[in-house]
Structure formats: structure tokens, C-alpha cells
Amino acid sequence: MLHAVLSAATEGGETQSPVIPELYDIVWSAVCFVIILVFFWKYALPRVQKLLDERAEAIEGNIAKADEAQRKAEAALEEYTAQLADARAEAGRIRETAREDGKKIVAEAKDQASSEAARVTASAQAQIEAERQAALVSLRSEVGTIAIDLASGVIGESLSDDQKAKSVVDRFLADLEASEATAGGKK
Amino acid sequence: MFVVARAELHAPKQEIALLANALNLLVPMSADDGEFHGPSIAEFFPGPLLFEGTPFEINRIMLVRFIAVAALILVFWLGTRRMRVVPGRFQSLVEMGLDLVRVNIADDLLGKKDGKRFLPLLTTIFFMVLFMNLTGVIPLLNIAGTSVIGVPLVLAIVAYVAFIYAGVKKSPKNFFKNSLFPAGVPWPVYIIVTPIEFISTFVIRPITLTLRLMMNMIVGHLLLVLFFAATQFFFFTAGGWWSLLGVGSLAFGLVFTLFEILVAVLQAYVFALLTAVYIQLAVAEEH
Numbered sequence: 001m002l003h004a005v006l007s008a009a010t011e012g013g014e015t016q017s018p019v020i021p022e023l024y025d026i027v028w029s030a031v032c033f034v035i036i037l038v039f040f041w042k043y044a045l046p047r048v049q050k051l052l053d054e055r056a057e058a059i060e061g062n063i064a065k066a067d068e069a070q071r072k073a074e075a076a077l078e079e080y081t082a083q084l085a086d087a088r089a090e091a092g093r094i095r096e097t098a099r100e101d102g103k104k105i106v107a108e109a110k111d112q113a114s115s116e117a118a119r120v121t122a123s124a125q126a127q128i129e130a131e132r133q134a135a136l137v138s139l140r141s142e143v144g145t146i147a148i149d150l151a152s153g154v155i156g157e158s159l160s161d162d163q164k165a166k167s168v169v170d171r172f173l174a175d176l177e178a179s180e181a182t183a184g185g186k187k
Numbered sequence: 188m189f190v191v192a193r194a195e196l197h198a199p200k201q202e203i204a205l206l207a208n209a210l211n212l213l214v215p216m217s218a219d220d221g222e223f224h225g226p227s228i229a230e231f232f233p234g235p236l237l238f239e240g241t242p243f244e245i246n247r248i249m250l251v252r253f254i255a256v257a258a259l260i261l262v263f264w265l266g267t268r269r270m271r272v273v274p275g276r277f278q279s280l281v282e283m284g285l286d287l288v289r290v291n292i293a294d295d296l297l298g299k300k301d302g303k304r305f306l307p308l309l310t311t312i313f314f315m316v317l318f319m320n321l322t323g324v325i326p327l328l329n330i331a332g333t334s335v336i337g338v339p340l341v342l343a344i345v346a347y348v349a350f351i352y353a354g355v356k357k358s359p360k361n362f363f364k365n366s367l368f369p370a371g372v373p374w375p376v377y378i379i380v381t382p383i384e385f386i387s388t389f390v391i392r393p394i395t396l397t398l399r400l401m402m403n404m405i406v407g408h409l410l411l412v413l414f415f416a417a418t419q420f421f422f423f424t425a426g427g428w429w430s431l432l433g434v435g436s437l438a439f440g441l442v443f444t445l446f447e448i449l450v451a452v453l454q455a456y457v458f459a460l461l462t463a464v465y466i467q468l469a470v471a472e473e474h
Contacts, residue, residue: 016232018336018405019398024244025337032256032332033341036315039260041307044267048285051270058272 144169223420226412231335231405252332255318263314288313288459296463297470301353305466308349312342313459316400320451323408324444331451334404336397343396346462350392354469362469392465396458403454407447414440 148165237245266281274282288310293302319332333339354362366388367381414436421433 018231021336021340023242025335027242028249029337029341032252035256037311040310044263045307047267047270055272
């Protein structure tokens with residue numbers, strides 16, 4: 001190659017070879033290199049690196065933010081679900097209580113009603129019994145009086161003697177009752 | 188890794204052949220026709236403008252390099268001055284460029300940690316080569332800053348120092364042993380392997396880095412000059428029916444201009460990538 005270049009150079013009437021460096025060539029090349037190296041090293045690349053870091057940070061920040069939001073949303077959802085489940089359980093409990101309360105109220109009402117009915121029945125019976133007794137007593141004295149009057153009319157004499165009249169009436173009534181009792185027994 | 192290394196060993200040969208062909212084609216043509224001003228290697232050594240004879244001599248190509256450096260710093264200063272988390276159009280573009288080096292070269296080959304360590308170096312190499320390559324197709328500049336050996340050589344030396352530094356820092360005792368005496372080889376084979384490894388690792392690498400870049404740019408420039416000079420010649424000197432040929436050469440010139448843009452990006456990528464590969468091989472536990 002050197003041969004080709006050198007022959008070309010000599011044919012062109014030049015003695016200078018392109019592969020032999022001149023001192024000024026090296027000096028200025030080195031100066032250019034150092035200027036560019038320092039520029040990139042101290043100015044341009046640190047700025048680019050800073051930018052890349054910022055960009056990475058921004059992206060990471062956004063991802064972190066998104067993660068945070070996601071986490072919050074999930075937590076909220078969980079909370080709502082838990083609350084919903086609580087509410088359902090609460091409602092169920094309340095319903096159950098209400099049903100039991102209702103049953104209890106119905107039972108109480110039934111009890112009250114039946115005892116009231118029993119009481120009413122009892123008092124009615126007592127009243128009836130009392131009235132029957134009263135009626136019996138008054139009937140007995142009435143019947144006695146009527147019988148005495150009737151007997152006085154029949155026998156024509158006044159059964160003035162109370163003691164006597166009373167014993168007669170009693171006997172009569174006793175007979176009547178006895179006859180009724182036998183009649184009832186026969187029936 | 189070995190595929191890359193082998194490809195890299197073969198690549199210069201092709202480039203050398205290409206250069207030789209190009210020069211062989213060019214030189215006779217320029218000699219045949221007295222009026223035709225073909226391209227010559229002298230274009231890469233223009234006359235000095237300032238500080239003649241001192242180590243700080245400035246000629247046209249040095250000025251082109253300064254312009255490339257200024258453009259690079261302007262673009263990346265504007266692009267990184269007020270960076271926003273949500274980027275605008277220009278910032279996206281600048282970030283895309285920086286990401287190409289950061290993600291596709293540094294992180295992919297070296298991993299996060301080493302990638303970060305060598306990122307400034309790789310970024311500098313990539314964009315310095317890219318911007319100085321692109322001056323080759325920019326009107327009025329019209330020559331690549333990397334087509335003179337200084338920049339490729341300096342960057343190759345930087346890459347060389349970087350991968351040796353990385354290897355020595357990683358395993359101070361074993362770096363040269365691992366490089367020169369690959370494990371798993373029976374000892375008599377070292378007689379052959381060690382010189383080959385020495386030459387391929389410590390001699391060939393910087394040379395190929397330098398020459399690949401420089402030769403690509405020299406050939407690219409010569410081709411473009413050839414096509415456009417021929418167009419000029421066919422149109423204005425020869426004239427007549429020759430103008431038809433001029434249309435053809437102009438079209439080729441345009442196509443090769445696009446091709447040169449591709450080559451500019453590709454060579455910058457290859458240079459940075461190979462630097463990363465060398466560093467990666469040096470810091471790898473075993474070869």
C-alpha cells in the first residue's frame with residue numbers, strides 16, 4: 001500500500017507521503033481531540049446523564065404513584081366489601097331478632113287472650129252461680145209464701161204459727177226435692 | 188469477537204487494493220490530458236496559512252477541522268443546554284445520536300459499568316470522526332478532516348492507550364500474559380501463537396484503525412474530485428458530445444456524494460465500535 005501511495009505521490013510530483021504525519025498535524029489533532037473530550041466529559045454527557053436519571057425517576061415516580069393508587073383502590077374495595085358483609089350480617093341478625101320478637105309477642109298475646117277468656121268465663125260462671133243462688137233463695141222464700149198461702153187457702157186456717165209453717169214447708173220442699181232427685185236418677 | 192478481529196485483519200487489504208486501483212486509474216488520466224486537472228495526493232497538503240514552520244502551523248485542512256470542532260460543540264451545546272424530560276425535536280435528534288454510542292456501542296459491548304466509564308472517550312471518538320468525515324461532502328469545505336493522518340493516528344493512539352489501560356487496570360498481572368499466551372493451548376504452540384497475538388494485538392490494531400479511516404477518506408475525496416473534475420472537463424473544456432459523458436459523471440458524483448455520507452457515518456461507527464471491542468477484549472476475564 002505504501003508503495004502504491006508513494007508511487008502515486010511521486011507521479012503527482014509530490015514527495016510528501018500521506019502516512020508520514022507532520023508535527024503540526026498531530027498537534028492540532030490532539031488539540032481538537034482534547035477540546036471535544038473535555039466538552040463531552042465535563043459538559044454534555046453529565047447533562048445527558050442527569051436527564052436520563054430524571055426521566056427514569058419520573059417514570060419510576062409515575063409507576064409508584066400508579067401502584068399507590070391501585071393499592072388504595074384495592075384497600076377501599078376490600079373495606080367496602082367488608083362493610084357490605086357486616087351490613088348483611090347485621091340485617092340478618094335484626095331480621096332474626098324481629099322474627100323471634102314477633103313470635104314472642106304473638107305467644108304473649110295468645111296467652112293474654114286465653115287467660116282473659118278464662119277470667120271472663122270464670123267471672124261469668126261465678127256471676128251465674130251467684131245469681132242462681134240468689135234466685136234459688138228468693139224462689140225458695142217465694143215458693144214457701146205461695147205454698148203457705150195456698151195451703152192456708154186449702155185448709156182454711158192460717159198457718160200463723162211460724163214455727164209450724166216453716167217445718168211444713170221444709171218437709172214439703174224436701175219431699176219435692178227427693179221426688180225430683182228420684183226422677184232425675186231414673187232419667 | 189474473533190470474527191470482528193479477523194474481519195478487521197482482512198479489511199485493510201481490501202481498502203489498500205481499492206486505494207491502489209483508484210490511484211492507478213487516476214494518475215495516468217491526469218497525465219494523459221494536459222488540460223484535465225485530475226485529483227492528486229498534493230490536495231491533502233495545502234500550503235500553510237499561519238505559523239509556517241512551527242508545530243502550530245495552520246493550513247486549510249486544519250481550518251476545516253476547527254470548523255468541524257466548532258460545529259460539533261455548537262450542535263451539542265445547543266442540544267444539551269436546556270434538556271427537558273419530554274424532549275423537543277432537536278433534543279430528540281441529539282439524544283438519538285448520543286444514544287447510538289451509549290446504548291449500541293458502550294452498553295452493548297462493555298456492559299453498564301464499564302460502558303459508563305469509557306462513554307466520554309467513545310462518544311468523543313465517534314462524533315469527532317463523524318463531524319470531520321462529513322466535512323468531505325460539505326460544499327466549500329470539501330475535504331474530510333480525517334483524510335490527513337493526524338486525526339486518525341491520534342485517535343488510534345488514544346484507543347490503543349485506552350484498551351491497554353483498561354486491561355492493566357482490570358488485571359495488572361495477567362493482562363499481557365492473557366493477551367500473549369491464550370489459555371487452553373499446548374505450550375509448543377505458543378512459539379507460533381505468541382508472535383501472532385503480539386503483532387495482531389499490539390501492532391496491527393492501531394495501524395488498521397488509522398489507515399482504514401484515513402484511506403477511506405482519501406479515496407472518497409479523490410473519487411469525488413475525479414467525478415466533478417471530469418464533469419467540469421466534459422462540459423466546459425471538451426464540450427459537444429462529450430457533454431453527455433459529463434451528465435454521466437455528474438450523476439456518479441452525486442451518487443458518490445451520498446455514498447460518502449454513508450461511509451462517513453460507517454467509519455465513525457466502526458472506529459468507535461472497534462475501540463469498544465478492544466477495550467472489551469482487554470477487560471474480559473479470558474480470551
